[in-house]
Amino acid sequence: RRVNDDGTTDLIHRGSDPWATLGVRIDAEARQAWVCAIKNTENYPGEVRVYNIDTGDRLQTFDLTSKVQQGNCNDIALFGDGRRAYATDRENPHVYRLDLKKGSVDIWSTDDLLESHVVGTNGIAITPNRKKIVVTNYLPARLMVIDRANPNEVRKVSMVRADGRPGLLSGDRFGLGGADGIRFIGNTLYVMSSGKLGRITPVDDSWRQARFETFDLPDRGYSG
Numbered sequence: 460r461r462v463n464d465d466g467t468t469d470l471i472h473r474g475s476d477p478w479a480t481l482g483v484r485i486d487a488e489a490r491q492a493w494v495c496a497i498k499n500t501e502n503y504p505g506e507v508r509v510y511n512i513d514t515g516d517r518l519q520t521f522d523l524t525s526k527v528q529q530g531n532c533n534d535i536a537l538f539g540d541g542r543r544a545y546a547t548d549r550e551n552p553h554v555y556r557l558d559l560k561k562g563s564v565d566i567w568s569t570d571d572l573l574e575s576h577v578v579g580t581n582g583i584a585i586t587p588n589r590k591k592i593v594v595t596n597y598l599p600a601r602l603m604v605i606d607r608a609n610p611n612e613v614r615k616v617s618m619v620r621a622d623g624r625p626g627l628l629s630g631d632r633f634g635l636g637g638a639d640g641i642r643f644i645g646n647t648l649y650v651m652s653s654g655k656l657g658r659i660t661p662v663d664d665s666w667r668q669a670r671f672e673t674f675d676l677p678d679r680g681y682s683g
Contacts, residue, residue, distance in 0.1 A: 497532065
């Protein structure tokens with residue numbers, strides 16, 4: 460659904476059981492909605508669907524099981540050209556690259572750091588300079604960075620809190636657990652977790668190390 464300024468809503472597309480929606484990204488300029496859809500059946504097979512947000516027409520369906528038997532989708536990052544996107548897989552250690560013009564999907568990056576633990580790779584975002592892609596693992600919570608020029612170079616970001624103590628999102632099972640949706644505002648990355656919001660600032664453009672602050676939220680129900 461689309462929520463209007465006056466609080467009313469419009470139905471863009473009506474889904475169907477047993478499909479459920481996870482990550483959604485809007486390309487306002489291209490008038491597109493990119494949607495992660497998973498099927499509530501064994502192994503949760505998944506698709507990425509692209510809709511015209513004005514007409515509700517489905518423009519493309521990327522079947523992730525065409526690349527790996529249990530392929531699915533958790534979240535999406537848009538390249539911003541109305542054509543390309545990247546998606547995480549919560550069951551498999553893969554990041555997919557999608558091309559709307561070609562109608563193609565491929566496994567763009569794979570690494571043991573992206574491996575699933577309970578729920579695996581979750582949030583994904585492209586750095587403002589478009590040279591890196593950062594992703595979160597849900598549990599154990601950690602932040603990873605992938606070089607777009609060398610997609611099989613996946614590194615864990617070393618986290619340091621603003622007060623100098625060891626940071627969270629470093630792969631431990633405590634602290635900011637369940638790292639979920641992530642978004643950039645400028646060069647600052649915001650990470651949503653249950654009851655907490657993380658603010659992450661890289662030390663430099665390599666994203667090898669970053670400073671981390673957390674803020675408690677009044678409601679623990681936020682996820683993105």
